Amino acid sequence: MEIDGVIRLPNIELTRAEVERLLGVTLDRFEPSKHGASHYGQLNAPAKDWQALVALMNQVGPPIRDCVKRGEMAKPEVDVGWRIGANNVASSLNVPPAVTSAIAQFGFELVVSAYVLR
Numbered sequence: 001m002e003i004d005g006v007i008r009l010p011n012i013e014l015t016r017a018e019v020e021r022l023l024g025v026t027l028d029r030f031e032p033s034k035h036g037a038s039h040y041g042q043l044n045a046p047a048k049d050w051q052a053l054v055a056l057m058n059q060v061g062p063p064i065r066d067c068v069k070r071g072e073m074a075k076p077e078v079d080v081g082w083r084i085g086a087n088n089v090a091s092s093l094n095v096p097p098a099v100t101s102a103i104a105q106f107g108f109e110l111v112v113s114a115y116v117l118r
Contacts, residue, residue, distance in 0.1 A: 001093075004081040005045035005053035007060065007108070011074035012039040014067070022067065023060045041073075053078070054098045061106030068107060078103055081113040088116075 016030040029042035045053040084091040
């Protein structure tokens with residue numbers, strides 16, 4: 001199954017350059033938060049599969065966890081999206097153990113999003 005995986009970083013109290021240096025990657029999004037003076041950041045998984053999402057979490061998870069502990073950002077979310085046909089009334093998503101393990105290990109929240117194809 002093809003998925004879209006992103007890591008959302010809320011309430012960042014650092015500059016974009018500081019976050020990218022700490023994580024060792026370029027952020028796909030970095031913009032002012034809707035609330036307060038902090039920022040919102042996002043990292044997109046480089047491919048539309050579970051392995052790419054797990055690899056990204058393993059790469060950035062430790063420094064993100066450290067930033068959260070220091071109060072430099074709030075608890076991150078992993079958002080997994082998938083598409084369902086317009087004629088479907090229900091759909092299921094099986095999240096592999098490697099994904100749930102990485103989410104738990106690094107203290108992320110899991111968000112699941114389904115998009116109806118028209």
